[in-house]
Amino acid sequence: MARRSAPLLRRGPSSAPGAAARAASSPLPGHGGARRTVTYMPRPGDGNPRAVTLIPGDGIGPLVTGAVQQVMEGMHMHAPVYFETYEVRGDMPTVPPAVIESIRRNKVCLKGGLATPVGGGVSSLNMQLRKELDLYASLVNCSNFPGLPTRHQDVDIVVIRENTEGEYSGLEHEVVPGVVESLKVITKFCSERIAKYAFEYAYLNNRKKVTAVHKANIMKLADGLFLESCREVASKYPGIQYNEIIVDNCCMQLVAKPEQFDVMVTPNLYGNLVANTAAGIAGGTGVMPGGNVGQDHAVFEQGASAGNVGNENILEQKKANPVALLLSSAMMLRHLQFPSFADRLETAVKRVIAEGKYRTKDLGGTSTTQEVTDAVIANLD
Secondary structure, three states: OOOOOOOEOOOOOOOOOOHHHHHHOOOOOOOOOOOOOOOEOOOOOOOOOEEEEEEOOOOOHHHHHHHHHHHHHHOOOOOOEEEEEOOOOOOOOOOOHHHHHHHHHHOEEEEOOOOOOOOOOOOOHHHHHHHHHOOOEEEEEEEOOOOOOOOOOOOEEEEEEEOOOHHHHOOEEEEEOOEEEEOOOOOHHHHHHHHHHHHHHHHHOOOOEEEEEEOOOOOOOHHHHHHHHHHHHHOOOOOOEEEEEEHHHHHHHHHHOHHHOOEEEEOHHHHHHHHHHHHHHHOOHHHOEEEEEOOOOEEEEEOOOOOOOOOHHHHHHOOOOOHHHHHHHHHHHHHOOOHHHHHHHHHHHHHHHHHOOOOOHHHOOOOOHHHHHHHHHHOOO
């Protein structure tokens, strides 16, 4: 079934979906058959070119962000965005204030992967960005692509993950030598907020089911509070089916029958695991778009963890897969209310995948990043 979508509207906390939302979610003229997903638009689009903060990132990041820049320039009547580029590396102690200021000003950022050192007490800059900008919702779109063989068909899952609390908050300390305490904090406010986002997203995108992922059989208070919040929000959306699944069973069901899932809403840690599992089922992390969004800002990047960010062979051979970030930039264009440009970009990428002539190693081919980029540009019109 074709999906329709519209920018997520700002309504009061007690407002139910109404006529304004239904009017906003009507299909765009001339694009009735396209499936599109929309996140948030903090202010009305006026059609004027928009500044976007660009963070090339580490490893393959500059390769794939460079591909996006080329494709944007390659569009007939250039895509109405221009980039403010900032060099940020994952081993920096903090995100430079100028970068935060740029994102606050532009409202939107596109970024390559930032490496997070394992251990050593170095804070993740990805996490810093989410906290500083209150990017409370992570979205990862996991779906099959025509022409790309996978073990399962009819996979079309959106994983919506709470992004600001839980185990990923990084609240850790050493109690005594040899004993480390890591805190998992779950709040009613953040749980309700992500549940509302998930149901509103489902409503505006004609999704039929929302599944809450949890471990409340063990973490009865923390995950119990998350479930309680989801149930309360679900009661306000009677037209959307709601169900719950324990996270370990969820992983088993994902690899056995992924087609049963539609929208999934999760706490922070579970969402990272579920999104990467779903991405692997649907074609791999190299083709899954995503973004981190909040009330006022959005950062678009590869949806699932970039396993080849630090792969020296891929970097040296310049064979990184740019598809995920190209599709994330299409999400960004739609977020900025440039739907025709987003549709053109998505269509071009899917044509290249379907034709199968130009594919990087992770998709079974031998193409370079530049060859894939050139093929996408050739299919734009």
